[in-house]
Amino acid sequence: MTGIMKQLLVAIFAIPMLLFLTLISELWRNNEEGNSSTISSKIPISSLQQPYLPDRNIKYTKNGRRTHHFSILQKVERENVHMKPFPHLVIREALPQDIYSRIDSNFPPSDLFQKINSFRKVSDGKQNFGKENYRYDILPQEIREFLPEPYPSLLEYHSSCAFYLEVRDLFEEGIQRFRPDFYKFLNNKNLCSELFSEGKKDSSEDEFLMAMRVGINSPSKIASSNKGPHIDRISEIFGSLLYVRNESDKTAGGDFHIHSCRRRCSRILNLLKKNKQLESPLLKIIKTVKYEANTLVFFINSPLSIHSVGLRHPGNFNRQFLSIYGDVMKISKKYVHDESCCSNCVEGVIGCKFL
Secondary structure (H helix, E strand, O other), X not given: OHHHHHHHHHHHHHHHHHHHHHHHHHHHHHHHHHHHHHHHOOOOEOOEOOOOOOOOOEEEOOOOOEEEOOOOOOOOOHHHOEOOOOOEEEEEOOOOHHHHHHHHHOOOOHHHHHHHHHOOOHHHOOXXXXXXXXXXXXXXXXXXXXXXXXXXXXXXXXXXXXXXXXXXXXXXXXXXXXXXXXXXXXXXXXXXXXXXXXXXXXXXXXXXXXXXXXXXXXXXXXXXXXXXXXXXXOOXXXXXXXXXXXXXXXOOXXXXXXXXXOOOHHHHHHHHHXXXXXXXXXXXXXXXXXXXXXXXXXXXXXXXXXXXXXOEOOOXXXXXXXXXXXXXXXXXXXHOXXXXXXXXXXXXXXXXXXX
């Protein structure tokens, strides 16, 4: 009986002691995690600050710029940005191979584009299928509903505050010089709280659209270009294309051309005002970005951001890409002014409203 009593007494005292030690250990661990979060939240993104995000995909560039494993800009530093004839950059092997391989292997076929489109109303951008060398898109809300990973995760990151800060950090000088009409708006400290992801919430007066679309240009039986020299709608702040070329596609052409003016840009812009697209000896191609897998072209949109898609030869494959963009179409009337748009980069004052 004595031995049993001793064992009972040991158990009575040992069990509470173990519970107490476990509680102390848990409190200490939580305190350490809190300290780690506090430290991490103070890490700057170059000159900008960003709230700490407990995301294992966060990473840093060689120069210490904060980015993300899903970001199309993760290999970019400020020295990669070219300012002439408008702010732009070109990056090959833009995404890590593990992410790009999943994009490539899960890229939606033509029949899925057509099926998703059949669910749309005309007012929501319903498209007629069957045209050659024509652009078709899967919209942000459709990406969330119908496409597998990594597409929803790519959409979420590229419509986030973190990605907006990446763009602002890399292109701040370009926006200030080429889009002074939006510069003050984009430096609004509360902009992240107002950030709007297309198709995610109701529109508001001050919405800032940042979104991604999955797109194709359909095959063609004749050599053709689906988009001559043009400027995107002026409410667009930035645009980009990440090419997802099928490895079996040997079709020549379909490259991205960057144009500049041979003479005064004001004359060319007035012609673009009337024609929307312009083939003119007044323009010259200064850079060609080949349609190659995992190649990114990214640019700040302005009255000088003239670009085109080159001649595409006959073939049986879609021209495949992701389009990531930022747009303030709902509030452009508040910020776009005839007297201020791109006044620093054009001979004479060129307005935006006519575009």
